[in-house]
Amino acid sequence: MKPYQPDRSLPAKIARRMTRWSVAHPLPATPEHTKICFTFDDFPKSAADTGAEILDEVGARGCFYACTGMVGTKNQTGELFDAHDLRRLAAAGHEIGAHTETHLDCARTGTAEVLADIDTNIARLAALGHTLPVTQFAWPYGETRASLKPKLTSRFMAARGVLPGANVQGSDLMQLSAYELDETESSIARAADAIEKAAASPALLFIFTHDVREKHSAWGTTPAHLRRLVRLARDTGAEIVTPSVALASIRAKEVA
Numbered sequence: 001m002k003p004y005q006p007d008r009s010l011p012a013k014i015a016r017r018m019t020r021w022s023v024a025h026p027l028p029a030t031p032e033h034t035k036i037c038f039t040f041d042d043f044p045k046s047a048a049d050t051g052a053e054i055l056d057e058v059g060a061r062g063c064f065y066a067c068t069g070m071v072g073t074k075n076q077t078g079e080l081f082d083a084h085d086l087r088r089l090a091a092a093g094h095e096i097g098a099h100t101e102t103h104l105d106c107a108r109t110g111t112a113e114v115l116a117d118i119d120t121n122i123a124r125l126a127a128l129g130h131t132l133p134v135t136q137f138a139w140p141y142g143e144t145r146a147s148l149k150p151k152l153t154s155r156f157m158a159a160r161g162v163l164p165g166a167n168v169q170g171s172d173l174m175q176l177s178a179y180e181l182d183e184t185e186s187s188i189a190r191a192a193d194a195i196e197k198a199a200a201s202p203a204l205l206f207i208f209t210h211d212v213r214e215k216h217s218a219w220g221t222t223p224a225h226l227r228r229l230v231r232l233a234r235d236t237g238a239e240i241v242t243p244s245v246a247l248a249s250i251r252a253k254e255v256a
């Protein structure tokens with residue numbers, strides 16, 4: 001993951017805006033009741049342990065986007081997941097999503113290379129014992145391209161980005177908005193505000209972070225912050241579900 005920094009130049013910023021406007025696969029409907037997906041990227045063991053426990057406390061399930069090149073390694077977010085974590089989470093009803101093999105910047109990599117990297121990611125998840133279908137994806141760094149997003153529609157039900165916002169009818173399933181929880185208090189306040197607003201105006205919300213521990217990285221949060229947001233989500237009456245459960249429900253309604 002970090003400390004790699006995606007391109008922050010003006011042309012890159014403009015391209016990023018054009019990419020977001022270019023909807024590859026619109027969300028077919030706005031949910032009648034707010035659904036909130038708590039998700040973890042890369043993902044550290046502290047997310048698999050403490051993050052999952054905090055969701056379990058309220059009977060909720062989350063999604064863990066696995067970058068398979070990080071299996072058994074360690075970085076600023078702490079120790080990363082292993083095969084045991086995959087099995088334990090899946091057995092408990094949490095969802096495992098794809099997040100590439102090498103955590104590459106998909107905005108700066110050729111399409112064939114990105115797709116091959118995703119294929120490796122899926123194959124390695126299976127080799128690690130995760131045999132359930134992998135229908136969710138998260139773009140590393142949130143980076144993608146307008147020409148690349150449509151290539152994932154046949155592979156994944158949805159792909160999550162990192163730009164803040166509530167997802168409603170017409171939002172891009174191939175670049176869903178999400179609220180990041182990082183080291184700043186403002187990121188926690190922003191997510192809390194979005195959860196409260198969604199109580200009055202239904203939406204599909206994604207929250208994401210990395211490590212969940214007292215001494216977290218710049219890209220992680222404390223157990224207390226995560227617990228506060230999970231309980232706030234529950235108290236507003238939102239459904240806290242995995243992305244696949246949320247999207248299946250939205251699609252079923254569309255068909256019905």
Ligand SMILES: [Zn+2]
Binds near residue numbers: 139
């Ligand atoms: Zn990542």
